[in-house]
Amino acid sequence: MIAYIVRRxxxxxxxxxxxxxxxxxxxxxxxxxxxxxxxxxxxxxxTPEAIASWKADHDYDKPLLWNxxxxxxxxxxxxxxxxxxxxxxxxxxxRADDGRDISYDVSNRMWASLAIALPTLLVGVLIxxxxxxxLAFLRGSYLDTWGMVICVMMMSVxxxxxxIAGQYLFSKLLHLVPISGYAPGFAAAKFVILxxxxxxxxxxxxxxxLYRTFFLEEMGKDYVxxxxxxxxxxxxxxxxxxxxxxMIPILTGVVVVIPLLFIGSLxxxxxxxxxxxxxxxxxxxxxxxxxxxxxxxxxxxxxxIVGLILTDISYTVVDPRIRLQ
Amino acid sequence: MPFKLIFLWTDILIFxxxxxxxxxxxxxxxxxxxxxxxxxxxxxxxxxxxLVVLSLYVTVGLLDSIHLQRRLEGATxxxxxxxxxxxxxxxxxxxxxxxxxxxxxxxxxxxxxFSREVVPRADGRMSFEYPRLRFGGAQLRDPSExxxxxxxxxxxxxxLAIVTFVLLASGVVLSIARRHNDSVARAVARLARGDIExxxxxxxxxxxxxxxxxxVALSLAGGYHILGTDQVGxxxxxxxxxxxxxxxxxxxxxxxxxxxxxxxxGVMAGYFRGWVDDVIQYLYTTLSSIPAVLxxxxxxxxxxxxxxxxxxxxxxIAERADLRLLFLCLILGxxxxxxxxxxxxxxxxxxxxxxxxxxxxxLGVGHIQIMGRHIAPNVMHIVLxxxxxxxxxxxxxxAVLSYVGVGVDPSMNSWGNMINGARLEMAREPxxxxxxxxxxxxxxxxxxxxxxxxxxxxxxxxxxxxx
Numbered sequence: 001m002i003a004y005i006v007r008r009x010x011x012x013x014x015x016x017x018x019x020x021x022x023x024x025x026x027x028x029x030x031x032x033x034x035x036x037x038x039x040x041x042x043x044x045x046x047t048p049e050a051i052a053s054w055k056a057d058h059d060y061d062k063p064l065l066w067n068x069x070x071x072x073x074x075x076x077x078x079x080x081x082x083x084x085x086x087x088x089x090x091x092x093x094x095r096a097d098d099g100r101d102i103s104y105d106v107s108n109r110m111w112a113s114l115a116i117a118l119p120t121l122l123v124g125v126l127i128x129x130x131x132x133x134x135l136a137f138l139r140g141s142y143l144d145t146w147g148m149v150i151c152v153m154m155m156s157v158x159x160x161x162x163x164i165a166g167q168y169l170f171s172k173l174l175h176l177v178p179i180s181g182y183a184p185g186f187a188a189a190k191f192v193i194l195x196x197x198x199x200x201x202x203x204x205x206x207x208x209x210l211y212r213t214f215f216l217e218e219m220g221k222d223y224v225x226x227x228x229x230x231x232x233x234x235x236x237x238x239x240x241x242x243x244x245x246x247m248i249p250i251l252t253g254v255v256v257v258i259p260l261l262f263i264g265s266l267x268x269x270x271x272x273x274x275x276x277x278x279x280x281x282x283x284x285x286x287x288x289x290x291x292x293x294x295x296x297x298x299x300x301x302x303x304x305i306v307g308l309i310l311t312d313i314s315y316t317v318v319d320p321r322i323r324l325q
Numbered sequence: 326m327p328f329k330l331i332f333l334w335t336d337i338l339i340f341x342x343x344x345x346x347x348x349x350x351x352x353x354x355x356x357x358x359x360x361x362x363x364x365x366x367x368x369x370x371x372x373x374x375x376l377v378v379l380s381l382y383v384t385v386g387l388l389d390s391i392h393l394q395r396r397l398e399g400a401t402x403x404x405x406x407x408x409x410x411x412x413x414x415x416x417x418x419x420x421x422x423x424x425x426x427x428x429x430x431x432x433x434x435x436x437x438x439f440s441r442e443v444v445p446r447a448d449g450r451m452s453f454e455y456p457r458l459r460f461g462g463a464q465l466r467d468p469s470e471x472x473x474x475x476x477x478x479x480x481x482x483x484x485l486a487i488v489t490f491v492l493l494a495s496g497v498v499l500s501i502a503r504r505h506n507d508s509v510a511r512a513v514a515r516l517a518r519g520d521i522e523x524x525x526x527x528x529x530x531x532x533x534x535x536x537x538x539x540x541v542a543l544s545l546a547g548g549y550h551i552l553g554t555d556q557v558g559x560x561x562x563x564x565x566x567x568x569x570x571x572x573x574x575x576x577x578x579x580x581x582x583x584x585x586x587x588x589x590x591g592v593m594a595g596y597f598r599g600w601v602d603d604v605i606q607y608l609y610t611t612l613s614s615i616p617a618v619l620x621x622x623x624x625x626x627x628x629x630x631x632x633x634x635x636x637x638x639x640x641x642i643a644e645r646a647d648l649r650l651l652f653l654c655l656i657l658g659x660x661x662x663x664x665x666x667x668x669x670x671x672x673x674x675x676x677x678x679x680x681x682x683x684x685x686x687x688l689g690v691g692h693i694q695i696m697g698r699h700i701a702p703n704v705m706h707i708v709l710x711x712x713x714x715x716x717x718x719x720x721x722x723x724a725v726l727s728y729v730g731v732g733v734d735p736s737m738n739s740w741g742n743m744i745n746g747a748r749l750e751m752a753r754e755p756x757x758x759x760x761x762x763x764x765x766x767x768x769x770x771x772x773x774x775x776x777x778x779x780x781x782x783x784x785x786x787x788x789x790x791x792x
Contacts, residue, residue, distance in 0.1 A: 018611035300616035
């Protein structure tokens with residue numbers, strides 16, 4: 001088991017190198033640091049001196065890959081690639097355009113993201129499983145047909161609509177919860193409720209449909225027929241046999257996204273004023289802060305790969321048929 | 326000619342796409358294994374209703390994809406001068422809607438502006454009141470006639486709709502009667518019972534609803550802003566119609582731009598295995614490990630820098646916006662490409678073990694021919710299902726991306742930009758609800774129709790679901 005995890009972790013290294021090279025190409029070859037400087041300084045009043053000083057301020061005044069003027073090892077290390085891209089591997093993200101330390105901001109902000117994303121995921125999965133199981137139990141009935149129609153309709157509504165309508169209804173008309181904002185500790189509860197409710201509602205359509213197919217697939221299998229033939233009641237078959245086996249694809253689908261919860265949701269966080277990583281990224285995109293975007297791309301891929309490894313491990317935990325070699 | 330045609334990049338791709346859809350339809354007609362699932366789709370009433378709605382959207386989108394530049398008056402001999410702005414055929418059709426621009430917000434069907442202004446009165450004094458709109462309801466001299474005028478226009482629209490509908494429906498009835506050698510009365514009865522292979526009842530019902538909505542909108546639009554006006558006084562109905570093309574382009578071109586790569590790489594990885602498989606797997610794992618939104622953001626930021634530094638190479642704003650749209654499709658394609666590639670690889674791994682592929686190999690057929698003749702046609706159902714299922718999520722993604730600031734160009738009409746512009750007005754009292762409502766309704770109509778149609782296509786083509 002440990003050998004397998006180590007091997008998977010080693011396999012992640014070339015992928016991360018690939019991600020790193022890709023972002024490096026995107027941010028430094030397609031746009032040279034000169035272009036970035038021009039964009040930030042405004043096109044009109046750009047002098048070569050201003051560009052040079054902007055680059056020096058942001059540590060971009062180095063050759064890209066190979067510094068022929070430096071001596072010894074500095075030929076490699078005193079370059080943009082080494083100073084800005086390779087350092088991502090040790091989670092040293094450098095400084096944002098306003099001089100703040102990105103690593104420090106990330107470690108501070110991820111808890112707010114988690115406070116929204118984790119309850120949304122848990123509540124959502126619970127509700128989806130419940131509704132999907134009910135529809136699968138009543139398969140073929142009018143309730144099932146109309147349930148599916150409602151699911152398709154809910155899927156067809158933009159998440160932005162749920163957010164805007166929810167904020168208008170619950171905060172502006174009914175004054176139940178604050179419209180946006182955040183407070184640390186337990187005071188966060190009243191700010192968290194609305195995003196969680198809206199996130200859950202937005203996910204019901206697609207989630208229920210997917211889980212219903214998992215349940216129906218299990219229900220068509222031979223062991224279920226055997227259980228029914230033995231005389232077990234339909235409810236017992238559903239809870240003791242079908243639910244357990246349908247949990248395998250459900251769980252593995254959930255596990256893969258758990259690490260990504262730290263990144264949070266861009267749209268939700270910016271609408272509800274949550275100071276998490278999602279709103280951090282959106283601010284960075286709007287201020288064209290390349291350092292933060294680069295850091296988030298790298299962090300996102302690391303978390304995704306962690307999620308993939310966790311998924312493989314969770315397979316062995318929930319499904320005794322699978323043994324990792 | 327009083328105008329010259331302009332072909333933007335996305336226009337060319339759209340018409341290429343249209344041509345390939347027509348070719349595919351002709352091909353499918355002559356092949357039984359493709360005709361059977363399509364016939365199954367044709368029998369589903371819900372799917373056919375969705376298709377009617379979709380074809381309305383597509384018509385609007387196609388009209389909006391034929392671009393032209395008008396020739397200016399007073400051209401010197403032998404040398405024509407053209408207007409600097411690019412118009413589409415839809416702009417020409419809707420020019421009354423486009424040109425009647427108010428000062429700022431006004432509610433749907435309103436005669437007065439949304440906010441008060443200082444207006445000089447006839448006796449020379451100034452008063453603070455809601456001014457009359459320049460165009461909305463301007464044909465009425467007495468404001469109290471508004472109710473009757475609206476009712477009259479709705480009545481006229483409905484009448485027009487009924488006449489058109491009756492003409493259409495009688496055409497359908499006659500053709501049914503002729504095909505089944507029935508009397509007209511029997512054909513009507515069969516139609517009403519839904520006792521025909523093609524669900525004409527559902528198709529006609531949907532057409533009827535759309536016709537009456539369209540005709541009423543048309544007759545009201547002659548005198549009012551039927552969905553109000555936005556902050557800069559533009560007609561919201563016109564904006565919503567213009568946004569249809571953006572939604573359709575993002576939904577279709579994205580998958581089609583990347584389809585060749587996904588197909589080639591997926592089939593090659595599954596067919597050759599070994600190091601080819603390793604390289605391709607590495608490629609798509611790397612790409613898919615970057616969160617999609619961030620990859621799109623990074624790419625669009627880079628494009629923004631490129632556009633900012635190469636402003637001279639774009640003749641018009643429309644060309645610049647079009648390039649950004651195309652680039653957005655490309656980059657969205659890069660992110661959705663990976664999952665299709667994985668599916669195709671898995672399917673090819675299965676297919677290459679099949680007897681007929683083994684037989685082809687034994688007979689000495691070349692690799693390229695085996696992949697092209699024996700494997701690719703047998704994975705096409707996966708491609709088709711992916712294309713139709715991806716469509717609706719891409720249309721929805723456009724709105725979110727525009728909100729994040731990495732969507733289509735801010736100067737381009739899109740539902741995302743409409744929502745983004747109207748979002749802040751929710752805080753006003755009374756609220757400005759019509760822009761948001763219009764954008765969400767148009768988007769909901771397209772996405773719902775696409776979802777329903779996609780479900781029917783998946784049910785018909787997925788062999789695992791066949792019974």
